[in-house]
Each structure stands twice: as C-alpha cells, then as structure tokens.
Amino acid sequence: MTTHGDLTFDPQKFSGRLRLFPLPDLVMFPHVMQPLHVFEPRYRDLVAASVAGDHLLGMALLNPGWEPHYEGRPPIGRIACLCRIASCRQLADGRYNLFVLGLQRAEIVRELPPDQRFREAEVRLLEDLYPAAAAQFRPALHQKLTATFKRILPTLSDNFEQFAPLLSSDIPLGMLSDIVAFALDLEHPVKRQLLEEQSVDHRAELLLARLAEPLENRSAPNFPPAFSAN
Numbered sequence: 001m002t003t004h005g006d007l008t009f010d011p012q013k014f015s016g017r018l019r020l021f022p023l024p025d026l027v028m029f030p031h032v033m034q035p036l037h038v039f040e041p042r043y044r045d046l047v048a049a050s051v052a053g054d055h056l057l058g059m060a061l062l063n064p065g066w067e068p069h070y071e072g073r074p075p076i077g078r079i080a081c082l083c084r085i086a087s088c089r090q091l092a093d094g095r096y097n098l099f100v101l102g103l104q105r106a107e108i109v110r111e112l113p114p115d116q117r118f119r120e121a122e123v124r125l126l127e128d129l130y131p132a133a134a135a136q137f138r139p140a141l142h143q144k145l146t147a148t149f150k151r152i153l154p155t156l157s158d159n160f161e162q163f164a165p166l167l168s169s170d171i172p173l174g175m176l177s178d179i180v181a182f183a184l185d186l187e188h189p190v191k192r193q194l195l196e197e198q199s200v201d202h203r204a205e206l207l208l209a210r211l212a213e214p215l216e217n218r219s220a221p222n223f224p225p226a227f228s229a230n
Contacts (some may be wrong), residue, residue, distance in 0.1 A: 002023075005154070007084055007086055008042060009082075009103045010085060010137075011012060011104070011125050012160075014056075014125065014136070014156065015054075016122055016124070017112070017120060017121075017122060017123075018056065018057070018058040018080070018082060018106060018120065018121055018122075018123045018156040019042060019046050019049060019050055019056070019058065019118055019120055020038075020057070020058045020060050020076070020080065020108075020118065020119040020120060021046060021057050021058065021059055021060065021118075021230070022059075022060040022061065022062050023059070023060075023061065023062065023230060024061070024062045024066055024070075025188070026059065026061070027061050027081075027182075027188060027191035027192055027194075027195055028081035028083060028100070028102050028182075029081060029102050029140075029179075029181055029192060029195060030081060030102040030103055030105065031102055031103050031175045031177040031178045031179055032101075032102050032179060032182040032183075033086065033099055033100070033101050033102075034059075034083075034099070034100055034177065034206045035097065035099050035103070036096075036097070036098040036099075036100060037095065037096075037097055037098075037230070038095060038097075038098060038230050039095045039230060040118065040230050042081055042117035042118045043114075043118060043230045044094055044096060045064045045116060045117050045118055046116075046118035047085070047096045047098065048115070049089065050085055050146065051085060051088055051120075052114065054113045055084050055085045056082060056083065056084055056085075057082075057083055057085065057100065058080035058081065058082055058083070058101075058106055058108075058121070058123065058173070059080060059081045059083055059102070060077055060080040060108070061076060061077045061188065061192055061195075062075075062076055062077075062078040062163075063075040063076060064072055065081045071115070073111070073119060076108070077192055077196070078103055078108055078125070079106070079107055079192075079195050079196045080105075080106050080108060080121075080123065080195070081102045081103075081105060081106070081195065082102075082103045082105070082106045082123070083100040083101060083102050083103060083105075084100065084101050084103055085098055085099075085100055086098075086099045086100060087099045087103045088106055098123050099213065100186035102178070102182075104125055104126065104127075105125070105126040105195065105198070106123040106125055106126065107124045107125075107126055108121045108122075108123055109121070109122045109124055110122050115151055116186060117198040127198070127199055128172070128174035128198060128200050129198045129200065130173075130174075130187070130200055130201075131199065131201065134201045137175060137201070138200075140206070141169075141173065141201060141204050141205070142173045143206060144208060145173070145176060145177065145180065145204050145208055145211075146167055146176065148208060148211045148212075149167065149180050150167055152211060171198070173201070173204055174200040174203070175199045175206075177194070177200060177203040177204045178203075180201070180207050181194040181195075181207060183186065183191075183199075184211075186210060186211070190206075190210065192209070194205065194206060
C-alpha cells in the first residue's frame with residue numbers, strides 16, 4: 001500500500017489540467033473519502049500517471065445514454081470533483097485499489113485532445129459561495145441541517161456513530177452539506193444538482209427538502225462507502 005502523506009491542496013500550484021475518471025454510478029463530493037477499484041487499462045494508465053505526478057484526478061459523472069459509447073468519450077457532467085489519491089495499492093495483475101479524497105469542485109472548460117488512453121480536461125476551480133445577503137440566516141440553516149440529519153440517521157443506518165464527530169464539530173455549512181449529500185442514497189440527478197450548486201445555502205435547503213420527505217421515500221446512507229468499480 002502506497003500512502004500519500006500530504007493531503008493538502010494548494011490551488012495556486014494547480015496547473016488547470018486534470019485527468020478525468022468518469023463513472024456512471026458515482027457522484028463524488030469534496031471533503032469525503034471514496035474507495036475505488038480500478039481495472040480498465042485506460043484508468044490503470046490514469047492512476048499510474050497520477051501517482052507518478054500530482055496525485056490528482058477528477059471524478060465525473062457520465063450523462064444519461066452513455067452505454068453505447070462507454071468505450072469512447074461519452075458526454076459527462078460539466079462539474080467534476082477534483083480528488084487526491086490518499087492511498088494506492090497495485091495488485092499483482094495490474095489492477096488498483098485506491099482511496100481518493102474529494103478536494104474541490106471543478107468546472108470542465110474543455111476536454112483536451114486524446115494524447116493518452118484516458119481523458120483529460122482544462123478545468124476551472126470553483127469555490128463555495130457564502131452570499132453576504134444570507135449570512136444572518138446561515139447559522140439557523142446550519143443548525144437545522146445538523147439536527148435533521150442527526151435525528152434521522154439512527155433510523156437509516158447502523159453506522160450513524162461514525163458521523164457523530166463530524167456532526168458535533170463546528171464545520172462550515174458547505175462541508176456539512178457535502179458530507180450529508182454524499183452519505184444519503186439520493187438519485188443521481190439530485191446528487192448532480194447538489195454537486196453543481198455553489199451556493200452553500202441553496203445546497204443546504206435542497207438537502208433539507210429531501211430530508212423532510214417521508215421516511216419510506218428515503219434510502220439508507222451508504223457509509224462507509226463500498227468500493228466503486230470502474
């Protein structure tokens with residue numbers, strides 16, 4: 001197992017060029033960790049290039065209708081999650097088991113010519129937006145999202161105690177909403193909407209609307225997340 005000790009990210013040192021790892025069934029968010037099992041040759045190349053370089057990759061979601069074009073370059077969502085490889089283990093047959101840490105949202109400006117077997121893009125990093133006009137309402141929104149998630153979590157998952165340290169700490173609303181969005185088993189279009197939403201207030205409000213739905217309409221959080229295979 002190779003572990004990359006420094007998980008910090010300096011946007012000033014980022015080249016703007018990002019290796020893309022698009023999947024049909026995973027929406028990755030900043031501030032969370034996801035295990036990945038990588039077996040396709042093109043994505044094994046991607047991991048090798050990433051580990052040899054900046055340890056970065058971009059998790060993107062394939063658009064609906066990707067199936068006939070999967071082996072090529074089917075369209076993907078405009079927002080990806082820039083991630084750092086936190087640990088990497090190469091298996092004897094060349095496959096990889098990874099843990100990746102979500103760092104920041106990244107808007108895909110344009111895809112680059114296919115010089116490699118994997119896809120690459122020029123991206124623009126996106127910051128969470130904390131509009132000043134909503135500042136006075138934000139503490140109450142933060143408290144409501146935390147309390148609502150705490151209340152329903154024991155009924156949804158046997159792993160709720162793993163969330164306790166996060167939910168009891170004073171983390172920013174953007175980080176809180178990303179953790180909740182990742183943990184809940186929501187439909188891909190909803191998760192994509194949450195990933196694309198830069199306003200932390202709107203993101204939290206969208207989550208509260210989903211958490212207010214009847215219990216039978218919600219699925220259990222997948223936490224800790226299972227390995228996602230490419």
